[in-house]
Amino acid sequence: MNDSVLDARSLTKSYGTTRALAGVDLTIHRGESVAIMGASGSGKTTLLHVLAGIVTPDSGTVTFQPSTGEPVQVAGLGEGARSRLRRERFGFVFQQGLLIPELTAVENVALASMINGVKRADATAHAASWLAALGLAGMEDRRIGELSGGQAQRVAIARAQATGADLVFADEPTGALDSHTSQDVMNALLWSTTGQGRTLLVVTHDADVAARCSRVVAVRDGQIVSSAVTA
């Protein structure tokens, strides 16, 4: 687990006069789970966005090393290439799930693969297997509104995995859930990522969630103030 999957150097990012990132260096190793913690406005979500290629930094580099192929300079890619990178190599889980309400659970998961050119039948079968693995067998045809918060979040986790992402970014994945459901969701998230040899990066306020990860990185005023391996 010593080879890096993501390597960020000297990242800076400002919004107007507000400095969100002030020279961040961070290396994420393949197969580890990293929690980024910090107060509101500390820059942790901006860091996640920059690492994932959602926004570009004002300066600095982000190097992504896929499981196969050459390293990719994320920040140097154009908008279209970054979108493609996110679609094909990264997975995302958001606080509210943010699934498409008109689609069923299995369609939400299969959609990402279909956009990548996978045939619908194959994408659906693969999506259904992920849903089953995450304890949602029999719920494939339910609409998102018919699922509980925890179930919807597991659908989001399945969606993040269905394309075979090397690296999953999760932004407050348990923020809208009660503590019991949070544990279930974190179990599912960790099993489907590090449990399968993949890498997880979580932004969270929740110390319990952070404690489940293999490393906790603390961010304050746009800088990393500590990085500690959990017991």
Add this chain to the structure above:
Amino acid sequence: MNARVLTLLLRPAKGENAVLALPVVAFGVVTALVLTVVGGAQSFWTWTDDYAPVYQALAAIALVLLVVPLTNLGGAAARLSARRRDERLSTLRLLGVTPMGVSVATVIESVLVAASGAVAGVVVHLATAPLVGLIPFRGTALGTDAVMLSPLGILAVVGGVLLVAAGSAVLGLRRVIVSPLGVRMRTTVSTVHWFRAIIGISVLALVFVLVKVFPSVAGLAVTITVLAGLFAVALAVLNVIGPWVLKVSASRQLRRAERADRLLAARLVLDSPKAAWRQVSGIAMASFMAVFAGTGVALMNVMNSGEATDADAALAVDMRTGLVITLVASFVMVAASVGVNQASSVLDQRDLHRSLHHLGMPLDTVDSARRRAIMSPLLVTAIGSATCAAVLVFPLLGIALITAPESLLTIGIVLAVGIGIVWASTRATRPLLARSFETA
């Protein structure tokens, strides 16, 4: 809620001018169209000859046909208004303002937005009256004075538009939940039963028989009245069948969808076939009328080509002119309604769109899906309604196709252009979607 709070709520916020402009433009279009059509129609009421009642009756039918797209547009504008204000409305609920109070505020705002649009519509009406006055009826131009409404008439039309805006706002708000935690659309899946098809087809069959029987047993005046009544019944039936047909069509598309945008488009329609129908129902009427009345007009042209009086010949030409005007007005209103509905929908789902952008979903996929979700029901509706009308007047349509193809071709072109206008309105909201894809 006191006036001060209301003023704060209604004050335009920074950066929402484009969203505010949409319903204003929509109501401007509505007002200008209604003023123009009513203005044109009023000129018929100054006539006193034997043919005057026919012109007046046809003008009245045309006006009635415009009510449905007008109402849909009002509802769409009201929903957009609610979405645009979501944070303020939610805050008001959080502060203890009752749902009724929030509804009142939203309705007042919708009426104010409609009033701004109506004023613009009046200006457009006055500016275009000389052009509209050039349209010939009975072989001569109507004239600017004839088509320009009196100040009282203008006030009455503006009042009517505001009333529709207020009424539609109330109806539109029934589909929106304004809670202290946010504004969201109701997510209950609407069900559309196949029983609708049975009722619809039965009534259409009855209308078909009556259409065939009546002209042979009654006089001209009674026949026109009964046919107009049957026309209305057939339209009502289309409203019953329409959502079911769209559901069946979308279900078929869902089964066959291999691409992400097609899958999403079919699901968007299936989520609420009734809403999909509401959006395009104005086209159902226009399309139905185009074939139903167009066939009659084409045949009148043929029958009058021999020994008809000048008045008969003029009536046939004028009916075609009136038909084309009504069709254009219907399509423009549906296009405005689609534009406003799309804007409302984009605002409603901006968080979702932003997340899809994060996932790397191409903007084109979502854009294509939402446009397909409009255009597919539109085409099904236009073709389906035209087919219904064609069945009702089947032998006459056949004769008209052979004897007066140019009349039907004209109407066909108008329908095609109308569909093009709606397509253009779906394109017009792409920049709004693109903005909601941008990162915060």
